[in-house]
Amino acid sequence: MADQPLIHARGLVKRFGDFTAVAGIDLDVAPGEAFGFLGPNGAGKSSTMRMIGCVSTPTQGELRILGMDPVRDGTRIRARLGVCPQLDNLDPDLNVRENLTTYARYFGLSRAESRKRADELLEFVQLADRAEGKVEPLSGGMKRRLTIARAMVNDPDLVLLDEPTTGLDPQARHLVWERLFRLKQRGTTLVLTTHYMDEAEQLCDRLVVMDAGKIVAEGSPRSLIQTYSTAEVVELRFADGLDANADYAAKLDGIGERIDPLPDRILLYADDGDDAVSEVHRRGLAPASVLVRRSTLEDVFLQLTGRTLVD
Amino acid sequence: MMTTLVAARVSLSPSRVGAVINRNVGALRSGPAYWVVLISGFFEPLLYLLSIGVGVGALVGDLTVDGHTMSYAAFVAPAMLAVSAMSGALAETTFNFFFKLKYMKTFEAVLATPVRPFEIALGELVWAVVRGSVYTAIFLGFMVALGLSSVAGALAAFPATVLVGLAFGAVGMWVSTLMRGWQDFDLMGTGQFAMFLFSGTFSPVQNYPVGVEVLIQLTPLYHAVELVRGLCTGIVGPGLLVNAAYLVVMTVGGLWLASRRVEKMLCE
Ligand SMILES: Nc1ncnc2c1ncn2[C@@H]1O[C@H](COP(=O)(O)OP(=O)(O)O)[C@@H](O)[C@H]1O
Numbered sequence: 144m145a146d147q148p149l150i151h152a153r154g155l156v157k158r159f160g161d162f163t164a165v166a167g168i169d170l171d172v173a174p175g176e177a178f179g180f181l182g183p184n185g186a187g188k189s190s191t192m193r194m195i196g197c198v199s200t201p202t203q204g205e206l207r208i209l210g211m212d213p214v215r216d217g218t219r220i221r222a223r224l225g226v227c228p229q230l231d232n233l234d235p236d237l238n239v240r241e242n243l244t245t246y247a248r249y250f251g252l253s254r255a256e257s258r259k260r261a262d263e264l265l266e267f268v269q270l271a272d273r274a275e276g277k278v279e280p281l282s283g284g285m286k287r288r289l290t291i292a293r294a295m296v297n298d299p300d301l302v303l304l305d306e307p308t309t310g311l312d313p314q315a316r317h318l319v320w321e322r323l324f325r326l327k328q329r330g331t332t333l334v335l336t337t338h339y340m341d342e343a344e345q346l347c348d349r350l351v352v353m354d355a356g357k358i359v360a361e362g363s364p365r366s367l368i369q370t371y372s373t374a375e376v377v378e379l380r381f382a383d384g385l386d387a388n389a390d391y392a393a394k395l396d397g398i399g400e401r402i403d404p405l406p407d408r409i410l411l412y413a414d415d416g417d418d419a420v421s422e423v424h425r426r427g428l429a430p431a432s433v434l435v436r437r438s439t440l441e442d443v444f445l446q447l448t449g450r451t452l453v454d
Numbered sequence: 455m456m457t458t459l460v461a462a463r464v465s466l467s468p469s470r471v472g473a474v475i476n477r478n479v480g481a482l483r484s485g486p487a488y489w490v491v492l493i494s495g496f497f498e499p500l501l502y503l504l505s506i507g508v509g510v511g512a513l514v515g516d517l518t519v520d521g522h523t524m525s526y527a528a529f530v531a532p533a534m535l536a537v538s539a540m541s542g543a544l545a546e547t548t549f550n551f552f553f554k555l556k557y558m559k560t561f562e563a564v565l566a567t568p569v570r571p572f573e574i575a576l577g578e579l580v581w582a583v584v585r586g587s588v589y590t591a592i593f594l595g596f597m598v599a600l601g602l603s604s605v606a607g608a609l610a611a612f613p614a615t616v617l618v619g620l621a622f623g624a625v626g627m628w629v630s631t632l633m634r635g636w637q638d639f640d641l642m643g644t645g646q647f648a649m650f651l652f653s654g655t656f657s658p659v660q661n662y663p664v665g666v667e668v669l670i671q672l673t674p675l676y677h678a679v680e681l682v683r684g685l686c687t688g689i690v691g692p693g694l695l696v697n698a699a700y701l702v703v704m705t706v707g708g709l710w711l712a713s714r715r716v717e718k719m720l721c722e
């Protein structure tokens with residue numbers, strides 16, 4: 144029982160008419176894990192999350208959530224899930240606290256329990272001073288935190304977060320991350336989707352890279368970077384870039400492990416970035432700017448799909 | 455096998471239906487705009503009663519229907535009561551329901567919890583009828599005060615207005631799930647108004663040519679008016695059972711279709 148996966152999927156497919164949004168994926172998420180789906184828009188992340196959340200019926204394949212069948216036991220499963228959807232759907236007709244108390248009642252909590260839970264959670268997401276206020280004037284980050292609090296009212300075994308920080312400014316994102324990190328420390332199982340590599344690196348123990356409805360890679364952020372990229376990446380920009388980058392790439396041939404000419408810059412994959420830069424200069428090339436950085440999941444994604452994550 | 459399937463489909467939790475109603479109580483408390491809608495929905499039938507029932511009634515004099523003679527106002531008042539029950543429930547299950555379904559994404563949020571589509575539909579309907587019943591109760595008070603109904607008649611008619619609210623509320627909810635946008639509500643408003651004018655509200659349906667009479671007898675407001683009028687005036691016959699059955703079918707069918715549509719729209 145202890146090591147029974149909370150989510151178990153084999154050959155999971157979701158089709159909308161002729162269109163295949165999720166093209167046969169396999170997953171296992173263990174209790175206590177922070178698991179991520181990393182992929183660009185349209186990869187099928189939300190479609191997968193909705194199937195896991197038992198609000199969308201799989202077209203094909205096997206899916207067990209908390210050991211139960213989502214089609215037959217949807218109500219019982221949802222009672223133990225917390226869901227933070229991609230787009231906030233807070234209730235503008237209710238104030239901040241009522242958004243939580245009302246939601247708690249859907250899970251069968253009593254009036255008194257709902258009230259107590261709401262106040263604890265408002266404290267947790269740092270919105271206690273807004274309890275009596277309306278939802279509309281809250282900033283994007285505050286709304287997101289309130290939605291996360293709402294997902295926690297039933298003390299769920301599994302929390303699903305669909306793009307928890309998309310559209311937030313950096314400061315608001317860090318606040319959300321910090322709260323999610325605390326949940327993770329408490330041992331809450333988190334499943335989140337994101338198209339931000341830094342988010343995946345910050346929060347996920349393990350993740351899958353999704354593209355066009357398929358899983359193209361799986362592992363911890365570190366192991367994915369080790370497998371699909373080098374320790375460091377050198378970004379070179381040339382003054383006459385754009386059209387000339389292919390030519391430059393040819394001249395750089397042999398430096399590092401791999402060279403990726405993008406429209407605006409050239410990426411040089413090397414375990415030692417400074418070495419690679421010295422070699423560039425030795426060949427008499429004078430890039431307008433040079434940046435040596437650590438490899439990220441973005442590089443993994445580029446390597447796997449030939450495209451960037453966020454355009 | 456069949457029975458367990460049906461049981462699984464129908465099994466519902468009163469506490470979850472209550473939670474759906476609870477949300478609307480909370481929303482009512484927080485918005486002043488809501489009270490405006492509430493009041494306007496009440497005054498319309500009352501104004502018709504006073505202008506047409508009492509005003510026109512002074513010109514028309516008494517009316518004899520099925521051998522019973524009554525004042526024109528006493529004839530019109532139960533119809534206005536039925537209309538009030540209809541529009542009270544409809545206001546909630548059409549505009550408000552549609553808004554929650556399409557724009558506020560309220561039900562999307564609710565469906566991520568253990569609450570099922572049928573429980574949403576039922577909770578919304580019960581709420582709509584509770585709200586509509588405030589109108590009808592006040593309206594009945596006016597009728598008794600104006601001498602247009604006996605107290606016994608009013609007490610007998612009240613449950614009938616609840617059934618009228620359930621029937622129109624349920625069907626209205628289903629229709630809302632089929633609406634493409636606000637412009638479709640104009641169409642619905644026109645249909646509602648046509649029923650309002652011709653359902654034996656202002657003149658006995660026997661006054662129309664037979665073809666028209668039969669057509670009217672197929673439409674729902676006719677049955678609502680007949681049932682409420684019969685109980686208000688105390689002129690009861692077996693026909694009332696047909697009227698009541700018609701409204702029960704509307705309630706059950708409307709609820710079932712509405713919850714199926716909600717499931718189809720939000721759980722694909
Ligand atoms: N209800 C739907 N009907 C038709 N197509 C859909 C529906 N939901 C999603 N899709 C399509 O499925 C693909 C995957 O969508 P989604 O799962 O939302 O991706 P992501 O969350 O990774 O951006 C997209 O091309 C999207 O247009």
Ligand SMILES: [Mg+2]
Pocket residue numbers: 188189190229305306
């Ligand atoms: Mg998405």
